[in-house]
Amino acid sequence: MELLHYVNSLLPTDPIVLQIEESIQRAGLPSMSVPQMIGRLLTTLVRLKGCESALEIGTFVGYSGICIARGLSHTGRLTTLEERELHANLARRHFNLAGVADKIDVVIGHAADSLKRMCEEERQFDFFFIDADKTSYPEYLIWATRLAKKGAILVADNVLAKGRAADFDNHNPTPVAIRRFNECLLHHEQWQATLLPAYDGIAIAEFSG
Ligand SMILES: C[S@@+](CC[C@H](N)C(=O)[O-])C[C@H]1O[C@@H](n2cnc3c(N)ncnc32)[C@H](O)[C@@H]1O
Numbered sequence: 001m002e003l004l005h006y007v008n009s010l011l012p013t014d015p016i017v018l019q020i021e022e023s024i025q026r027a028g029l030p031s032m033s034v035p036q037m038i039g040r041l042l043t044t045l046v047r048l049k050g051c052e053s054a055l056e057i058g059t060f061v062g063y064s065g066i067c068i069a070r071g072l073s074h075t076g077r078l079t080t081l082e083e084r085e086l087h088a089n090l091a092r093r094h095f096n097l098a099g100v101a102d103k104i105d106v107v108i109g110h111a112a113d114s115l116k117r118m119c120e121e122e123r124q125f126d127f128f129f130i131d132a133d134k135t136s137y138p139e140y141l142i143w144a145t146r147l148a149k150k151g152a153i154l155v156a157d158n159v160l161a162k163g164r165a166a167d168f169d170n171h172n173p174t175p176v177a178i179r180r181f182n183e184c185l186l187h188h189e190q191w192q193a194t195l196l197p198a199y200d201g202i203a204i205a206e207f208s209g
Contacts, residue, residue: 019094043067054069055078058081069100078105079104137177140156158178158201
């Protein structure tokens, strides 16, 4: 049995995943949600760290947001950034279905604009999940560093760019940006990071301030 197939076969059915898959299909959207095992990792990290204020860059239809919200304390909040209104509306619907809508603020707009505004407002977060346009990952790391509380956790998905990150002959914008992000994060003085080659690659880091 293929390893990934075995691992996925262990998962009990999460009813929200079925509802999300159905609405993605109905809306004719590609499947872009994190795998359930990554979703569980997000919930676990948020819960372990006792996170109160989480920021997600790249909402899509809300699955990873639901996983983050599931780990938050009862006073904790998630702000999630999404540029597409259709995605944001579907996410709000799924947040309601999952019973976490009261913990989540969806901010519609270009993430860079929202991040700049949040910096001006001196917002601070103790959890970051980066999962939007891959070419902006290096920029998102800079914003997260400005917005991070001491001890904050950062998770970034797709840091292997379907293997293209490790192909140094590939000079397309995505692998170039992802390589830059990975190098900056792993050598950063304020982030203690690891990069796991699971699924499409997942980076996890802690902010030392
Ligand atoms: C891979 S999907 C996110 C999946 C989601 N995190 C999940 O696992 O359920 C990326 C999302 O980021 C959004 N996005 C891409 N570039 C963006 C930007 N510059 N600003 C805000 N949202 C953006 C896309 O519209 C898309 O919905």
